[in-house]
Amino acid sequence: MTLAPMSEVQRRTRASTAIGILWGLTAAAAWTGYNVGSRLGRMDGLAPMDMSMLRFGVAALLLLPLVLSRSKAYGLGWGRLFSLAALAGPLFGLLINTAFGLAPLSHAVVLTAGATMMSANALAWWLDGKRPSILRLFGMTVLVAGLLLIASAQYDHTPQSSAHVWLGDLCFLLAGSLWGTFTYLFGRWKVDPVVGIGQVSILSVLAFLPFFLVWHHDSAVSSDVWLAQAFFQGILGGCLAPVAIAKAVSRVGAGEAALFPALVPSGALLLAIPLLNEWPSYSECLGIVICTLGLLTSFDLTRFLRHRSVSE
Helix, strand or coil, X not given: CEEXXXXXXXXXXXXXXXXXXXXXXXXXXXXXXXXXXXXXXXXXXXXXXXXXXXXXXXXXXXXXXXXXXXXXXXXCCHHHHHHHHXXXXXXXXXHHHHXXXXXXXXXXXXXXXXXXXXXXXXXXXXXXXXXXXXXXXXXXXXXXXXXXXXXXXXXXXXXXXXXXXXXXXXXXXXHHXXXXXXHXXXXXXXXXXXXXXXXXXXXXXXXXHHHHHHHCCCCCCCHHHHHHHHHHHHHHHHHHHHHHHHHHHHHHCHHHHCCHHHHHHXXXXXXXXXXXXXXXXXXXXXXXXXXXXXXXXXXCHHHHHCCCCEEC
């Protein structure tokens, strides 16, 4: 029995999927830096409103030239633009940045990534009839198990009042569900990644600016903190991560792309080694391995090691 050579269509499909996975991994890496930076920003005294303004303001400035040069060919339409901005705009930014100050970071590990993954796949199943395969469902279960193991192994160094933890957890859940819905609609509507994220950022900053000017109060936060957060919030969280995940959606689909946020906790643990000289515990290392296996299972990456067609 010999393996038949792949057709040109099969080669292109495999290459497109591989590129989509690389974009998804890029998004996960960017979100890793964004999450660590967001935690540092709250510890340095920035308010959720300040960080949200940086997220959308910097992203809007960076993407505006690209939007102006390409929007005629890839216009969203006002209805879809407002819908996407309502999901991934100011409300999402305020929810996620508020949650970091109310609940332990370990809660975000499970709640945000889990809600994103489940909501995007549930919408694809409900509205498009794309029922996840048994292998996908098993892989998602493995991913959640890895997230739970990582969360249970983490210690909260800045404990919050238990009276407010439930509110932070709710914010994490809502933010994850909003982002999962955003991811699904981005794929369903086949939105151009750069133009779509740019237009959402511009609309978000225009809607958010009046509230920021009214309620923002000067603080003693240094300019170095603001500059650092401009990078974490605007470049990583506002530009690179959403554009990368949108490109992943266009290559592998919304349900598949929604799996990548589950890698953020593992990335954060690894990033803490060079930045904070903090090594993950045995349980956290095991959680990282389980999350990786869950992602590999969900994508059935073994198909890249074999040809689809077999001939005698």
